[in-house]
Amino acid sequence: MEETEAEVAPALIAVHPHRSSVAVAVGCDLRVFDLLAGVGVTLLDDSSSSSSSSSSSFHKDSIRAIRFSANGKLFVSAGDDKTLKIWSSISWRCIFTLSSEKRISAVAISNNESYVCFADKFGVVWVVDITGFDANQPLLDKKPTPLLSHYCSIITSLEFSPDDRFILSADRDFKIRVTNFPNKPLNGAHEIQSFCLGHTEFVSCLAFFQAQEYQQHLLSGSGDSTVRLWDVSSGALLDTCEVANKAGLLESNGNGKSEEHGHAVTDLCTTLDGVALLSHNVSAQTLTLAKVVSIEGEAFVPTSLGYAPSARELWIVTGVSSLPGCSHPSFARVRVISGIDIEQEAVVLEDEKMPGGEKLLETLQGTASVDENVFLAAAEAVKAAMHNLLIKKQYPSESRESRKKTRNDRKLKQ
Incomplete structure (x- = not known):
């Protein structure tokens, strides 16, 4: 049997909502740093063969989604090993491990911390009821239940609205679906509120404004190099910001589309003033490019963002796993941008x-130094990985039957 080439996975970052810790995932490694104590965190997982340091792997394959809950009590990680892990961010012990039928592509936690949802590569969104969880006790006898489906389209992003009224799912086929989150989600979510249609390439990320007066405004980023502003209830497109053109990354080709494999928007996070470095005019319902921050001297292609509201800091990471021909096949580089207010x-x-300082970088990046040539190779690998992650793979007819026979889908017992 031919050895398959390992898939490159972009690095991910998540910042605790109260800035007490920051987590980075690269490949199957999950690394956490306690910002209050100034030390790396030791993760504990009783379902693993042993407990060890924060640089060790508790996932067996690349992690594709990480996030903290709204108040920071929970942390979720999931990915290509078809497992989802729920961690207590107080003890950093894994309190629940769940098996999925397919690889997991996105996760979301309801703002009231009653439900965890995850999406798989087949386009199905599942829900787990964690009502009344105890951060110091493992969750028992919890099984995922199908919530909704995009029918064979890879779901790229999941978000709950700030009031938990809606769950939003974006996919590879340019769609954003706004679904009413029911009172009894274990029975399925059958009422669609709206569709947000307008992107011309895969939708890569979604973000809500947290302020009360903005909560019906959704932002989306896409492979078409745009960030779009939507009214969630109606699905109406309020404004479009062509980020690559306005930032001087692309020359306009006259039809509003980016070049093939161009400058995809990889992640969004909202601040009190806007989105990353976009300005949001609430009354006019518009987006404008406020400023562009360049990281000089590095081939730095951000793969994930995290925002610390209390410190007004934007945390960014670049990095990949399984970088071909590299002596350090998995690495991450973390940077922090301060003063991101418009003024x-x-x-x-x-x-x-x-x-x-150095302790944080050693924990999140590792101790190995990475030269500029590796950064250049990683930048190209990141672009290819983002593209490959969101396209439908084509297999020659002679290999399809063989792939069917060797599939290892995990069938969940209902």
């Missing part, structure tokens, strides 16, 4: 000025 000058912090 202030954004500054990329030097390593020694970052929260946590």
